[in-house]
Amino acid sequence: MDSHTVPQFITEDYLRQHFGMRQGGEIQLEPGTRFTPAAQQLLNERQITVRWRDEKGQVFVETAHSANQQHGCAQSTRLEKVHPLKSNNVRPSNGCMLCGSGVADKPALMTHLDDQVLVPKTHPRITLRGKLDSCISYCVLVQCEMRHQPELLQGFMADIRSYLGQILQAEVTGQALPEPMLGEFSSDTVHQWSHNPLKHLGHDHMLPDVIYGELVAQLNYLRALVRELELVATQVFIDHSMQLSSGGIDRNDIVAGLNRLSSAVYVVMILAWQCQNGQDSVLGGLAHGTA
Template sequence: MKPLTEPLFITEDYLKAHFGLRYGGEIILPPGTRFTPSARQLLQERSIGIRWQDPKGQHFVSQGDELTDAGHLKQVHALKSDNQRPQNLCQLCESEVAEKPALLTHLDDSHLVPKTHPRIALRGKLDSCISYCVLVQCAMEAQPDKLRSFMADIRSYLGDVLQAEVLNRPLPLPGLGEFDAQTLHRWSHNPMKHLGHDHMLPDAKYGLVVGQLNYLRGLIRELELQATSVFLDDTLKLSPLGEDIVAGLNRLSSAVYVVMQLVWQCQIGNQSLLEELSRGAS
């Protein structure tokens, strides 16, 4: 399990052992953390962003070089890159709502909508899925570091989906560590060839962790279907944001399926498969 506080200087090996390191991802560290040259190079090569979090849970971003926070931190909302107070505008009439009633919530930084709005319902499903993903992470404490870092990537990407939906910004496809979405998709469609086991159907013989991962995979598939319903217009086309989210969730379910297969391989004593896959990616 990742310690609550990181060392002052973080090495490349420490990053690989304690964090998901997918390309374009983000990691959270306490202010004051520094990096060895090789750790800094790894973060830069994979375009991994840094968000700083203090002991009270407050989030900060660096206003200069994000790999060093020395005196240049700006507090931000946990979901955003700013701390701007939202406006209370009615989405229908653009009028200011003096006092927000309980039945309304913010669709974005400006507009209020009823809590029955389809996008608000999607956010609720995302919140539940993220919460369950954290439970799966906790259940995987005894798994190899590589698999736990993969789960960190999955949890991180679910947060990226939520941010993309709330902030209406582009969402790249997910990866796991050094493996991109295309590789994971190929593995998930032919697991016998790439992962040493045929397609897995729900079965108690695979154990609790595989069962929990499979349930998480199912929740992500439900999210994909709900997102399709939310963003599909009358001409059966998805908006650009909808295309990103639906495609991302589709590939994320494949990523979880790959982790399921790898957990099973480790349970039956075939941990060397993880090393073989990593060597093949380098």
């Protein structure tokens, strides 16, 4: 989200512009922020968790507790401080993947694969997480460069950033990963746009070229980073004991999700170029679902 004054009441349009509204996602706002009924309904429908972040960067979640009242117990909520990168304050255990024993002091050459197991930092899944970290960081830089682009494109970029975080969450926790969306548009729809952009978006395929300018170049580099992530994920999760023709891929959801995400970035790249050249009528069509 941009570093600007957040309105006291968050609207549905504000949520769509500044946050990724993926199913089961998470957003962070200042404590005391309230939502319009339509915004609250959107959060409920998408099952999006709201975490609260104060001016010191401390993160809080709402927890339910029972309060004694004159005529019995009433349920209310309060804010509980949690680790900024987690949803709880549980300290991970240090079980070594190599020897199976507990480790009193975590060595510098090892890190947590999850809350239970330590692995060497050369573990393939740790390499994948490092690539994800770099990709997320660059995605945020691109978001900063797009602050003056149309709201629809800003919302699309928020969806892309949110999905990268969801990939990391799914890889760490083992949760299933759905396919990405751009706003209300499904992965299949975005995939069709990317394969025939002239038909659906009014501009043909683009190759890297200085004539398109800095923003398009940044978006294209982000697309390339996502493609690189897809290749790394394939290397990490492929089952070499099976024939490739049999589809021996563990976590095919992550590999497939990255494949579709690169298409989404490519679509945003084409739309950004059109907007820079005053050919943004296609955005109006997308906003009204007529693309």
